[in-house]
Structure formats: C-alpha cells, structure tokens
Amino acid sequence: MKKNDWILTGGILIAALAAFFLWNMGKGKGDQVRVTVAGKETAVYPLSREGSYEIGDGNRMEIKDNGVHMIWADCPDQLCVRQGTIQESGRTIVCLPNQVVLEIISEEKPVLDGVAG
Amino acid sequence: MRRNTALYGMMIALALIASYVESLVPVPIPVPGIKLGLANVVTLSALILMGPKGALFVSVARIVLGGFLFGNLSAILYSLSGGLFSLGVMVLCERSGKFSIIGISVAGGVSHNIGQLCMASLVVWNGNLFYYLPVLLIAGAVTGVLIGIVDQEILKRISGKERDL
Numbered sequence: 001m002k003k004n005d006w007i008l009t010g011g012i013l014i015a016a017l018a019a020f021f022l023w024n025m026g027k028g029k030g031d032q033v034r035v036t037v038a039g040k041e042t043a044v045y046p047l048s049r050e051g052s053y054e055i056g057d058g059n060r061m062e063i064k065d066n067g068v069h070m071i072w073a074d075c076p077d078q079l080c081v082r083q084g085t086i087q088e089s090g091r092t093i094v095c096l097p098n099q100v101v102l103e104i105i106s107e108e109k110p111v112l113d114g115v116a117g
Numbered sequence: 118m119r120r121n122t123a124l125y126g127m128m129i130a131l132a133l134i135a136s137y138v139e140s141l142v143p144v145p146i147p148v149p150g151i152k153l154g155l156a157n158v159v160t161l162s163a164l165i166l167m168g169p170k171g172a173l174f175v176s177v178a179r180i181v182l183g184g185f186l187f188g189n190l191s192a193i194l195y196s197l198s199g200g201l202f203s204l205g206v207m208v209l210c211e212r213s214g215k216f217s218i219i220g221i222s223v224a225g226g227v228s229h230n231i232g233q234l235c236m237a238s239l240v241v242w243n244g245n246l247f248y249y250l251p252v253l254l255i256a257g258a259v260t261g262v263l264i265g266i267v268d269q270e271i272l273k274r275i276s277g278k279e280r281d282l
Contacts, residue, residue, distance in 0.1 A: 005220030009258050012227055016254035023248055039242025082147035092245045094237070096149050097191065101243045 023090070030089035030104035033068045035061075038099040047087075047104075058098040068102055070095065124167070125174065132159035132179035133186070140187045148249050150195070150233045151256045154226055154264055156183075160204065161222055161268045169208045176200050194240075195233050202232030218272065219265030226261030227254055 035043040035055055045053065045063060052062040052071060059080070060072040067085040073095050080095035089106035135155040144151055156179055164172035180200050184193030206228040210221045230253040238246045 001219050002215075002217045004215045005217055005223065008216065008220050009223050009262060012223065012254055012258045016251040016258075019254070020251035023251065036241065036243060038240075079144075079147050079149050084147075090245060090248065092243070092248055094149055094241065094243075094246060096195075096237055096241070099241050101241050101245070103243070103245055 024088075027088045027090050028106060029066065029087055030091075030106040031066075032105050033061075033063065034103045034105050036101040036103065044105075055100050055102075056098065059095055059100050061093075061102060068093070068104065070102070073098070121167070121171075125171070128159055128163050128167070128171075128175045129178045129182070132156045132175055133183055135159055136179060136183040137187060146252070146256070148252050148256075149237060150199075150230055150249070150253055152260075154229065154260050157203070157222065157225055157229070157264050158268050158271065160200075161207065161218065161225065161264070162271060164204070164207055164211060164221075165218070165272060169204075172204055172208075176204055191240075195236055198236035199229040199233035203229035217265075218269045219262055222265030222268060223258050223261030226264065227257035230254065230257040 031047050033045050033047060034041060035045070035053075037056055042055070043053075047063055047066045047068065050063050050065075052060055054060050058074040059070060061068055062071045064085075067087040069085040070080040070083065070093055073080050075095065075097040077097075080093050080100070083093045086093055086102070086104055089104050091104050093102040094100070135158060139153055139155045142153065159179070160172055160176045163175045167175070177197070177200075180193060180196045184190070184196060188196075203225045207221050207225040210216045210224045216224070231250075234246060234250060234253055238244055
C-alpha cells in the first residue's frame with residue numbers, strides 16, 4: 001500500500017466517524033413513527049399505540065415498547081426485518097424493494113388517525 | 118476492441134460468476150447496499166488491463182446481464198448508479214497515478230456505496246437514508262482494501278500477458 005492509500009482510507013474512516021457523531025447528536029427518543037411509501041406519507045402512528053400494522057401489501061410493522069420493527073416483508077432479502085427495532089428520532093427502517101420507509105419523528109404533528117395503511 | 122472479443126467475453130463471464138457467488142453469501146450487517154463487491158475484482162482488473170473503456174463495457178454488461186439473471190430491474194438501477202459512479206472515481210484515481218490498486222479499490226468501494234445511497238434516497242424520496250452513510254463508508258473502505266489486496270495479487274500473477282492483447 002502506498003502512503004496515499006493510507007491517507008485515503010484513514011480519511012474515509014475519520015469522515016465516517018465524524019458523520020456518525022454528527023448524525024447522532026441531539027437525537028432523543030421519538031414519539032411517533034411516520035410511514036412513507038414511494039415518497040408519500042401514508043400514515044403516522046404514535047409509538048404508544050402498540051399493535052401490528054399493514055403497510056401496503058408487502059410489509060407489516062409492529063409497534064411495541066415505544067419502538068417499531070418490521071415483522072414481515074414479501075421481499076427476498078428481508079433486510080428491513082433484520083434491521084431490528086428503532087426508537088430514536090431520525091432513525092429509519094427501509095424496505096427498498098417496496099419503497100417503504102419507517103421513520104421515527106418527535107415533533108408534535110397532527111396524528112393521522114385511523115385505518116391508513 | 119474487435120480483436121479482444123475473447124478477452125471481453127472472459128472478463129464478463131468472470132464478473133458474472135463473481136456476482137453469482139456474491140449473491141449466495143449472506144450479508145452479516147442488515148443495511149441496504151452493503152456487500153463484498155467481488156465483481157469489482159474483475160472491473161478493477163479490466164481497468165488496469167484494458168483501460169477505462171474496457172472496464173466500462175465489462176461493468177455495464179455484467180450489471181445488466183447479472184441483474185436479469187440474479188436480480189430484477191430495481192437491482193440493475195442501484196447497481197448501475199453505484200457501478201458507474203464507482204468506475205468514474207476509480208478511473209480518476211488510476212489516472213492521477215497517486216494510488217496503488219488498493220487505494221483505487223477503496224475509492225471504488227466507497228463511491229459505489231455513495232452512488233447507491235444517493236439513488237436509493239431518490240427512489241424512496243427520503244434524505245434520512247443518509248443515516249446509513251457512516252456504516253456504508255466504513256463498509257466500502259473495508260471491502261475496498263480486501264478486494265484491492267486480492268486484485269493486486271491477481272495482477273501480479275498475470276501482469277504483462279494480457280496487456281499485450
């Protein structure tokens with residue numbers, strides 16, 4: 001490895017660490033989960049409302065203990081299911097094949113109540 | 118290029134095999150876009166042995182064919198955005214003469230992940246996907262070093278022979 005290779009690799013790792021701390025600064029627990037399908041917000045649920053919810057035909061999420069996780073997806077890679085539970089505001093679970101994004105938010109927004117999904 | 122039909126065929130075949138083997142390996146970290154990038158061994162070799170045009174041809178052929186064989190249209194979309202951006206960056210790094218194969222490979226791995234992340238953010242229209250950026254940067258750097266070492270060893274063993282084609 002040349003010296004420049006080390007500088008490049010080290011620089012990338014430092015940038016990654018910096019981004020990591022920057023991203024996580026001031027992130028508290030969120031209280032709502034926003035569901036977005038193909039860029040359109042389809043529902044917002046408070047994290048206090050436990051239960052499982054369908055997202056379109058391809059995904060099912062569960063709200064439990066103030067967190068959200070994907071419990072089922074129809075895609076082969078199951079990445080969104082394996083991403084586990086999210087709680088902090090700004091965290092997301094993504095299902096790329098179905099273009100579904102779950103996102104924890106904390107600001108007070110009018111809750112879209114009801115059967116959306 | 119016409120004289121090199123066999124070379125191109127072999128490189129595309131090798132790249133496809135690498136893609137296939139890669140699709141069999143489960144990803145230990147559940148973040149969209151993380152992968153070993155085995156096919157980049159071939160792209161990188163093509164870049165060194167055949168130049169940017171050859172690498173572009175092999176890379177695009179591999180992504181389109183591999184997408185239809187082992188993936189789907191959206192997989193092609195992500196692979197193309199990552200692959201083309203990555204190849205562009207690797208060409209610049211190679212041209213600069215400042216990096217060894219490993220450095221070029223690291224730049225390629227990281228920029229592949231950045232390209233895919235940008236495309237994914239556009240597709241789901243959500244900038245919050247950049248939450249994954251740190252993980253993807255580290256993954257790209259680590260796999261880049263590994264792939265670079267592999268390619269360095271390969272080129273050491275075949276160098277001089279293919280170049281004359």
